[in-house]
Amino acid sequence: MQFKNLKLVDYVVYGRGAFNQLDEILAPRRKDSFPMIFFLDHFFIGKPLASRIPLRGKDKIIYVDVTFEPKTKQVDALAAELKAEFGEVSGIIGIGGGSTMDLAKAVSLMMTNPGSSADYQGWDLVKLPGVFKVGIPTLSGTGAEVSRTTVLTGPVRKLGMNSDFTPFNQIVLDPELTKNAPTNQRFYTGMDCYIHCVESLDGTFINEFSRSYGEKAMDLCRKVFVEKDKWDEESDEQLMMASYAGGMSIAYSQVGVAHAVSYGLSFLLGTKHCIGNCIVMNHLEEFYPAGVKEFKFMVEKNNIEIPTGICANLTEDQFDTMMDVTLGMKPLWENALGKDWETIMTREKLRALYGKL
Numbered sequence: 001m002q003f004k005n006l007k008l009v010d011y012v013v014y015g016r017g018a019f020n021q022l023d024e025i026l027a028p029r030r031k032d033s034f035p036m037i038f039f040l041d042h043f044f045i046g047k048p049l050a051s052r053i054p055l056r057g058k059d060k061i062i063y064v065d066v067t068f069e070p071k072t073k074q075v076d077a078l079a080a081e082l083k084a085e086f087g088e089v090s091g092i093i094g095i096g097g098g099s100t101m102d103l104a105k106a107v108s109l110m111m112t113n114p115g116s117s118a119d120y121q122g123w124d125l126v127k128l129p130g131v132f133k134v135g136i137p138t139l140s141g142t143g144a145e146v147s148r149t150t151v152l153t154g155p156v157r158k159l160g161m162n163s164d165f166t167p168f169n170q171i172v173l174d175p176e177l178t179k180n181a182p183t184n185q186r187f188y189t190g191m192d193c194y195i196h197c198v199e200s201l202d203g204t205f206i207n208e209f210s211r212s213y214g215e216k217a218m219d220l221c222r223k224v225f226v227e228k229d230k231w232d233e234e235s236d237e238q239l240m241m242a243s244y245a246g247g248m249s250i251a252y253s254q255v256g257v258a259h260a261v262s263y264g265l266s267f268l269l270g271t272k273h274c275i276g277n278c279i280v281m282n283h284l285e286e287f288y289p290a291g292v293k294e295f296k297f298m299v300e301k302n303n304i305e306i307p308t309g310i311c312a313n314l315t316e317d318q319f320d321t322m323m324d325v326t327l328g329m330k331p332l333w334e335n336a337l338g339k340d341w342e343t344i345m346t347r348e349k350l351r352a353l354y355g356k357l
Helices: 018-029 048-052 072-086 098-110 183-201 208-227 233-251 257-269 273-281 289-301 316-327 330-337 347-356
Strands: 011-014 036-041 060-064 091-096 132-137 170-173
Touching: 011 018, 018 091, 018 132, 018 170, 036 098, 060 098, 072 098, 091 098, 098 132, 098 273, 170 233, 183 208, 183 233, 183 257, 183 273, 183 289, 208 233, 208 289, 257 273, 257 316, 257 330, 257 347, 273 289, 316 347
Parallel strands: 011 170, 036 060, 036 091, 091 132, 132 170
Antiparallel strands: none
């Protein structure tokens, strides 16, 4: 039997105020006069965080619009822009939610690999290490800070650049950075973590490595969204570590039905990844009965509204496009339903599920 030889993040720093160490963390990674490039979520325009970024020399902050999830053409344009302006860069630092961190990972890889990022959508297609890259989450839940993929929408598919070269070289986990996150967004990203764990723990790929992280992440999610009546500093710390552990859980297993179906929503409608997972999870009692029951309890307890009816006015051609994308996520389906998944999740059954969303 061949076991996965898992590539992890090289360095991790955790703690309140850890962001203040960024300058000394970056110092030994600087190459000659080549700059560090900071991708900062556009949410922080005009906010104090930008002034705390330790700029040196030709360093540059690029505010990235993550209203919609990263597209391969956006990745390619950013990489081309940096090559034209600087030739080389010392590193790419992504500061924001999962989309911002995924952009940082993808652009890092496209600074050194030829062609378009769309050429690398798949598993183990990336051949060269990217430039030095750092992930700094300001939202907790996606697990993007520890994953070996990026979530990218390309011209024909929504699929990440899954490779051993994708994980960050460094992550900075500072719970202070998440304290002012919008309530709804904080919930959606937290549920992304919870759904990761449901899919991993109930999947056919489960093993003790994944189980140990998944159970801890799920326990932390429950502390935040089930046991507490109001958000506090401890909640920021707990959800940040739930995100890390949830990401580690799926790193050695896989996600499942909710993620596979939400990929179709994102590709066609531009639905944000975390919201899409919540929309789908609301209708998956057949596959994850206990998880869906608890998910719905957390939605109600935290006074969150999950969008409905987003597929109500789609044409059959549009449903076919979503289904083509979704059924292409073979590892996710195999983890969820086993090797015979195609006999269980037929196009007819998937079409009926999309019709409920």
